[in-house]
Amino acid sequence: MSSLKVESLVCEYRTNPLGIDVRNPRIGWKLVSERRGTVQKAYRIQVAGPGEDFANLVWDSGRVESERSNLLAYEGPMLQPRTRYYYRVQVWDHFERESDWSAVAWWETALFSADEWQANWITPDSEAIDPQAAPVFMLCKEFTLKQPIRLARIYATAAGVYELYISGEKAGDELLAPGWTSYHKRHQYQTYDVTAQLKVGYNQIGVLLGNGWYKGQLTGFDNYTNLYGDIRACLIQLHILYEDGTEEVVVSDATWSSSTSPITLSEIYDGETYDARLEKEGWGQAGYDVGSNWSGTEIIDLPYTSLVAQENSPTRVIETIFPQSLIRTPSGETLLDMGQNMVGRIRMTLQAPAGTVIRLQHAEVLDKEGNFYTGNLRKAKQLVEYIAKGGGTESYAPHFTFQGFRYVKVEGFPGQENGLPLDAFAGEVIHSDMEPTGWFECSHPLVNQLQSNIVWGQRGNFLDLPTDCPQRDERLGWTGDAQVFIRTAAFNYHVGPFFTKWLRDLKADQGADGGVPVVVPDVITKKPVSESEAEMLSAAAWGDAAVICPWTLYLCYGDERLLADQYDSMKAWISYIRSQGDREYLWNTGFHYGDWLGLDAKENSYIGATPKDLIATAFYAHSTRLVRDAAVVLGKAEDVRAYSELLGRVIAAFREEFVTPAGRLAAPTQTAHVLALKFQLVEGNVRKRIAHDLNELVVQNEYHLTTGFVGTPYLCLVLSDNGYHETAVKLFLQESYPSWLYSITKGATTIWEHWDGIKPDGSFWSDDMNSYNHYAYGAIGDWMYRYIAGLDMDETVPGYRRICVYPRFAGSELTSAKATLLTPYGKAESAWHIEDNNILVQVVVPANSSAEVILPGAELEEVREGDRMVTASEGIHSARRSEEGVRISVGSGTYQFTYSMK
Known part of the structure; x- marks a missing residue:
């Protein structure tokens, strides 16, 4: 057996993806080697058709001399729809070792064109069932299988949200399918393997069909409905391949039956009502007689050209947690405390007489007196009602809604007056099924809780798209929140497919003038808008998500194809900005959110004191720089020249407008200084002065911040980069308001929208806008990984092909830190520990990667790696003294560096 192995094969970021419509999918793998300095020299990919024995070889790349092992495109003959392809990989390394073939992996194509749809969009007969009726619809179709089958696939979607059942058993574990996209332009469908659920003889397909985002209540500012259409519908196409090679297709059409369901109300914001007495026993099972209580269906005209196969990971129940305690409030309410602000649903199990009504209401916090508090939900009810059918044990969880909550008020549960049985309730945590990829920990318990809060905030708000909050009547894909958090998001989870899907919606909803909506999918322009709302359709730092997000994904995953796909959108955003200002190189017109929620705002204002035109022009420069850099990557020489x-010119205009002749910023705010430094708008002595002034602003404010959504993500980064890391650490570890750790001292388990969502005296910020699960300020996680633990990348070699390890030590409150990241090449790690001025730094570099390690405060002759002098250790390419300390270049492997800090 070779000690060089190929593992963890992925196709389009995913392991064995079922139902993709990518014509040239990209393949990646990881090398496993016990030998330091392992680098791939060549690879070979084989792709085969039906059968895992590779007898039906479709494509053989042959031996390709390349170190690449990430996102390599299939280059064989045109793929066929509805076909499973198997693939395997073999590699050679620079030590002249040859690996065995990897384990076999696969991908399966879905439908490639609108012409392949034979099914019809159907909805209940409008003469029998009101299309606007509140109850969730049920649709079903019975069919007969005449002989044993080899395989069966269903391709399905809905105008609304749906669940699919085969003979009474749910197909797949996806929730809230088909997810939320810009439906008129891009409408996802799902693929289900139902081979094991079908049997010879009678079978039945059943569908539950709810409003969801398609036609339910959205944008709680005015509870507008029917944003994408006023009729729910489903589209179902079942392909059956019999053992004898013949095929049969069962499709949705006018022969299906329909009825209303026991779910009498289902809305994203308001929750769900389920009357178990209305259950239709045997529905969905073979032989069920629809009878006279069922109606027919009718075909409606909805498009097929907008249909795309599932692009991101589906929404699922990811974890189950249980109530930690039972609370009796001063006002007499009975509450479950889940111990964690979560997003999902409660599943309850009970025995109760028929007609018993159990009500579950969900909230994030308790008020100052310890009572149940729902004021911050605004119009969202977050209410689940269950009406028991009686006669035995019943179990229920909502189908087409989700709640953001830590506390659950329970009313009507049998025997509640004597206390609630905690084991009757379970919290099912729901979000997009992203792979966890990053972990951070350190010696400070409050910082570890902060990391937990950041991760839980991401989980709660990454439910099919990056939402602003998961509890109140909003839950929209705010672009500003997404762009400030995306780098942190890519540490905690693999967000490649998640943001790929969302960015395609951003591009689809981008205006003809290049303007980018402030929320994606764009629901603001889907409803009648006032003149003031129309001005809010694009804004600096929000619309810049069109540039910042694809560039960040390119850095984190090396995804050049996504960068190319989004490039026209990126350029269009710059064109939009360029057309806005009354001076070509300044952006000084239009509506802007400014430094949203900045603490230096005027009384009764949400917008911080930093001039909005300074912010807008700074982002103008930043996005222009990133588009220029993207043009370099994509080989667009003329664009490189034009954007350079x-x-x-934009930088020159910024300096002329906002920097005084003496080298000071005209705006004396923390955010103004942060943006000028982070976006490289000043240089030389002016940069040094502005960095000094920023440091003074923080110190003079007793190591507290005044920044909002725009300045906060970069504040500590800028301080650390400009020689003030000690200030950044003191600011970061601040526990009094305003600070990252303040909310933790008040019991937070997720990130708050406001620094003082709960004030020191226990009172609240205004009900108007006070989310306790709002991930934007969690962007500090990026700095925690990269600067505290010291795990970063060389951005000139994207995708962590070359890792940078540079831990920054400051103060005595942090004595250890560790960051682990599953990169496209494998596990990378930076961990350090200080004891009595002796420092241990452990570095893990995955095979086919390398790293630059900086040991601050070290002397070259004193650094040891393991039990050897660093210069004599295997895997060390070079070691030298530098301004920062000792700089060491290493190949793959695990290293332990020890030294005494000077």
């Missing part, structure tokens, strides 16, 4: 020239 534009960048120079």
Whole structure:
């Protein structure tokens, strides 16, 4: 057996993806080697058709001399729809070792064109069932299988949300399918393997069909409905391949039956009502007689050209947690405390007489007196009602809604006056099924809780798209929140497919003038808008998500194809900005959110004191720089020249407008200084002065911040990069308001929208806008991984092909830190520990990667790796003294560096 192995094969970021419509899918793998400095020299990919024995070889790349092992495109003959392809990989390394073939992996194509749809969009007969009726619809179709089958696939979607059942058993574990996209332009469908659920003889397909985002209540500012359409519908196409090779297709059409369901109300914001007495026993099972209580269906005209196969990971129940305690409030309410602000649903099990009504209401916090508090939900009810059918044990969880909550008020549960049985309730945590990829921990318990809060905030708000909050009547894909958090998001989870899907919706909803909606999918322009709302359709730092997000994904995953796909959208955003200002190189017109929720705002204002035109022009420069950099990657020489020239002019205009002749910023705010430094708008002595002034602003404010959504993500990064890391650490570890750790001292288990969502005296910020699960300020996680633990990348070699390890030590409150990241090449790690001025730094570099390690405060002759002098250790390419400390270049492997800090 070779000690060089190929493992963890993925196709389009995913393991064995079922139902993709990518014509040239990309393949990646990881090398496993016990030998330091392992680098791939060549690879070979084989792709085969039906059968895992590779007898039906479709494509053989042959031996390709390349170190690449990530996102390599299939280059064989045109793929066929509805076909499973198997693939395997073999590699050679620079030690002249040859690996065995990897384990076999696969991908399966879905439908490639609208012409392949034979099914019809159907909805209940409108003469029998009101299309606007509140109850969730039930649709079903019975069919007969005449002989044993080899395989069966269903391709399905809905105008609304749906669940699919085969003979009474749910197909797949996806929730809230088909997810939320810009439906008129991009409408996802799902693929289900139902081979094991079908049997010879009678079978039945059943569908539950709810409003969801398609036609339910959205944008709670005015509870507008029917944003994408006023009729729910489903589209179902079942392909059956019999053992004898013949095929049969069962489709949705006018022969299906329909009825209303026991779910009498289901809305994203309001919750769900389920009357178990209305259950239709045997529905969905073979032989069920629809009878006279059922109606027919009718075909409606909805498009097929907008249909795309599932692009991101589906929404699922990811974890189950249980109530930690039972609370009796001063006002007499009975509450479950889940111990964690979560997003999902409660599943309850009970025995009760028929007609018993159990009500579950969900909230995030308790008020100052310890009572149940729902004021911050605004119009969202977050209410689940269950009406028991009686006669035995019943179990229920909502189908087409989700709640953001820590506390659950329970009313009507049998025997409640004597206390609630905690084991009758379970919290099912729901979000997009992203792979966890990053872990951070350190010696400070409050910081570890902060990391937990950041992760839980991401989980709660990454439910099919990056939402602003999961509890109140909003839950929209705010672009500003997404762009400030995306780098942190990519540490905690693999967000490649998640953001790929969302960015395609951003591009679809981008205006003809290049303007980018402030929320994606764009629901603001889907409803009648006032003149003031129309001005809010694009804004600096929000619309810049069109540029920042694809560039960040390119850095984190090396995804050049996504960068190319989004490039026109990126350019269009710059064109939009360029057309806005009354001076070509300044953006000084239009509506802007500014430094949203900045603490230096005027009384009764949400917008911080930093001039909005300074912020807008700074982002103008930043996005122009990133588009220029993208043009370099994509080999667009003319664009490189044009955007380089534009960048120079915007920077010159910024300096002329906002920097005094003496080298000070005209705006004396923390955020203004942060943006000027982070976006490289000043240089030389002016940069040094502005960095000094920023440090003074923080110190003079007793190591507290005044920044909002725009300045906060970069504040500690800028301080650390400009020689003030000690200030950044003191600011970061601040526990009094305003600070990251303040909310933790008040019991937070997720990130708050406001620094003082709960004030020191226990009172609240205004009900109007006070989410306790709002991930934007969790962007500090990026700095925690990269600067505290010291795990970063060389951005000139994207995707962590070359890792940078540079832990920054400051103060005595942090004595250890560790960051682990599953990169496209494998596990990378930076961990350090200080004891009595002796420092241990452990570094893990995955095979086919390398790293630059900086040991601050070290002397070259004193650094040891393991039991050897660093210069004599295997895997060390070079070691030298530098301004920062000792700089060491290493190949793959695990290293332990020890030294005494000077």
